[in-house]
Amino acid sequence: MNISEIAKMAGVSRAAVSRYLNNGYLSNEKREIIAKVIAETGYMPSSQAQTLRTKRTKIIGVIIPKIDSDSISQIVSGISEVLSASGYQMLLANTENQPEKELDYINTFRQNMVDGIILLGTSLDDAKLKNIQELDIPVVILGQFVSAPSCIYHDDYHAAVCMTEQLIKKGYHNIGYIGVSKNDTAVGVLRQQGFLDTMRAHHLAVPEDMVITGSFYMENGYEHAPLLLERHPELDAILCATDTVALGVIKYLNEQGILIPTQIAVAGFGDSRVSSILQPSLTTIHFYYHECGVEGTKMLLEKLQNPEIPNKSIKLGFELILNDSI
Amino acid sequence: MNISEIAKMAGVSRAAVSRYLNNGYLSNEKREIIAKVIAETGYMPSSQAQTLRTKRTKIIGVIIPKIDSDSISQIVSGISEVLSASGYQMLLANTENQPEKELDYINTFRQNMVDGIILLGTSLDDAKLKNIQELDIPVVILGQFVSAPSCIYHDDYHAAVCMTEQLIKKGYHNIGYIGVSKNDTAVGVLRQQGFLDTMRAHHLAVPEDMVITGSFYMENGYEHAPLLLERHPELDAILCATDTVALGVIKYLNEQGILIPTQIAVAGFGDSRVSSILQPSLTTIHFYYHECGVEGTKMLLEKLQNPEIPNKSIKLGFELILNDSI
DNA sequence: TTGTGTTATGAAATTGATTTCATAAATAGT
DNA sequence: ACTATTTATGAAATCAATTTCATAACACAA
Structure with missing residues (x-):
């Protein structure tokens, strides 16, 4: 037909x-x-024949590091909401935490398949950013600050400052930190920097080996918590770069019968759905993930309507969720 | 160029x-x-021009009820894994729990956009199934048993039987049930049927008002747990159709200072990531979600290679995760 | 009556690839 | 040396739409 x-x-x-x-x-x-x-x-x-003439696919490519993550699925949910309301489809590419795959997907997408790209950024080096800027379709980066294409990101640094101050205020002075890869500027670098700067501002020592870096998975917390406690028996709190890592720490502490927060306080970032259900409930930072997806997609669609719109970057705030784990 | x-x-x-x-x-x-x-x-x-000639898009449409769910994101992760290994792209459509949108998306996809469809089924009435069978592209249904196109599903009935027997064996005889919509045969009907049949087999009474039906969200458990307890003060256990619902129940019980499992036992289905971290850890059923995505996608790709392959249906097993909440 | 402008319409070009078909050149077989 | 076959190649058709361009039909003013 x-x-x-x-x-x-x-x-x-x-x-x-x-x-x-x-x-x-x-x-x-x-x-x-x-x-x-x-x-x-x-x-x-036939949408193919239409595209061949009009050069518009009404498809947006979305690149994510993994799908089975609380924060990412919230962002994707926001993206999907706006796209479907605007008659767009979503081509989802999962790099399975291999940042080098991001470029592969961008190249696949470039092949006239998508009208625009949303990239949930993990590690964005200069080479990758240059590559992205050379694309002839609009791109929006979510979760990382970049000067080049438009982006929407969270105030990771001040969130960490806020959380650290809270810990100090509550009387915890020997705070260990379990972070994630420095390749991720937002989650890996800025949260840790916020922690370290605040500790220094309060004249609290953080020996190098009280900071550990690991993966984005629960195992990171589960395996590194004992290491931290062994190295520093005086530890009274552990701050984790993500709730997922904090869950690993909590799992270990529970197994060992170590009381939270009496013996060790624990805090995380991301306000994952379970944080309020845990016993004790996890003190964490709420980021506006869903909004991030929504606003980022709106931004991309605007660019699509009017390619002349200059790049924008929007910093979203955060909220301290004060629960019982500290 | x-x-x-x-x-x-x-x-x-x-x-x-x-x-x-x-x-x-x-x-x-x-x-x-x-x-x-x-x-x-x-x-x-240009992939459009190629498709126009070859009639192959190398894109698979995936329709899901929501993205920010533990089980669904695991299935999607499995799908994405196989697709990308085979050089396929994934067009993801989120119905946001509005089953009527499933047909809309199928129709959009039909517009020559995708080579095949994977549908994470929620409510599949005859009209919808008929519509699906009339499509000229292969379809695989995940999570529900259907006779018509191929499908991969979980043994929800026997999982519920197994869990109920376990509860009874542990001495719980006054078991309340919080389920989900009957539109969902697998999760809504079969799990509840497994529970009721097993109770009857053990000559244990389940008054009608000890079974409550609600949404797929935490609120279902959170709001209905007090209702159950009020109606039946003799209750010693609550079985929930999903872990998410169980989380809501646990949240309520924790808030009220009701001890789990001493005062009330709680169990769920789905082995969500947090079940082992909760205090007490949640007794649940592990379903092979990731495998479901992987096998379903392989099945679809086989059909794509050879359209003559007859419909298959695969029932995946389950595993009882015996934790401390019962 | 002629000229001008508006409203509808279809023929044909265009988009960027694949594929069939015809054919030329090279090689093999007798 | 003459077919027969294999190997390479390009011209042209095809896929299914959109869009430009030309033009027919009609209304209206001079």
Whole structure:
């Protein structure tokens, strides 16, 4: 079933049918007859042929490091919400935490498949950013600050400052830190920097070996908590770069019968759904993940409408969720 | 940059370039010169034009009820793994728990956009299934048993039987049940049926008002747990159709200072990541979600290779995760 | 009546690839 | 030396839409 057949059945030209589909110049008479034929046949125009002419796919490529993560699935949910409201489709690419795959996907997408790209950034080196800027389609980066394309990011640094101050205020002075890879500027570098700067500002020592770096998974906390405690028996709190890591720490402490927060306080970042259900509930930072997805997508769609719009970067705030784990 | 320009630059015909791209009949001489030109220009063939001819998009449509769910994101992760290994892309559509949107998306996908569809089924009535069978592209249903297209599903009934027997064995005889919508045969109907049948087999009464049906969200457990306890002060256990619902119940019990499992035992289904971290850890059923995604995708890709393959349905097992909440 | 402008319409070009078909050149077989 | 076959190649058709351009039909003013 193609446009020519519809045209023949309706006794009009292909152009007329195309005009019908695109609200072009057409008499009501023809409009009606074409509508009838289309309703009868259930004809749907081929999006490939349309794209070939119009150069628009109405598909947005979304690149994420992993899908089964609380924060990421919230962002994706926001993206999907806006896209589907605007008649766009979402092509989702999962790098499975291999940042080098990001470029692969960008190149696949570039192959005329998508109108724009949303990248949930992990490690963004200069080479990658240069590559991104050379694309002829709009790109929005989520979760990391970059000067080049537009981006929406969280105030990771001050969130860490806020959390650290809170810990200090509560009387914890020997605070260990379990972080994640420095390749991730937002989560790996800035949160740790916020922690260290605040400790220094309060004249509290943080020996080098009281800071540990690991993966984004629970195992990071589960395996490194004992290491920290062994090295520093005086430890009274552990701050983790993500809630997921904090969950690992909590699992270990529970297994060992170490009381939270009496013996060791624990805090995380991300306000994962379970933080309030844990016993004790986990003190954490709420970031606006869903909003991040929503706003980022709106930004991309605006760029699509008007490519002349200059790059913007939006910093989203945070909220301290004061629970019982500190 | 299109195939004609490349052909001109290389001094060959468009057909030769196309043969180069598709490993066709071509002399090494031409092969080399074309390779050089393509490398210099960074040319990438237009996937739209390719699709227009070949009728293959190398895109699979995946329809899910929501993205920010533990079980679903695990399934999607499995799907994404297999697809990307096979050079396919994933078009993800989120119905946001509105089953009527499933058909909308199927229709959008049908518009020549995808080679096949994976549907994480929620409510599948006959009309919808008929619609699906009339599609000219292969479809695989995940999570529900259907006779029509191929499907991969979990043994929800026996999982519920197993869990209920376990509760009874542990001495709980007044068990309340918080379920989800009956529109979902697997999660809503079969799990509840397994529970009721097992209770009956053990001659244990389950008054009608000891079974409550609600949403897939935590609120379901959080709001209905007090209702159950009020109606039946003799209650000694609550079985929930999903871990998420169980989390809501646990949240309520914790807030009220009701001890788990001493005063009330709680169990769920789905082995969500946090079940082992909760205090007490949640007794639950492990389903093979990731495998479900992997196998379902393999099944679809096989069908794509050979459309003559008859429909298959695979039932995946489960595992009782015996923790401390019962 | 002629000229001008508006409204509808279809023919044909265009988009960027693949594929069929015809054919030329090279090699093999007798 | 003459077919027969294999190997390479390009011209042209094809896929299914959109869009430009030309033009027919009609209304209206001079």
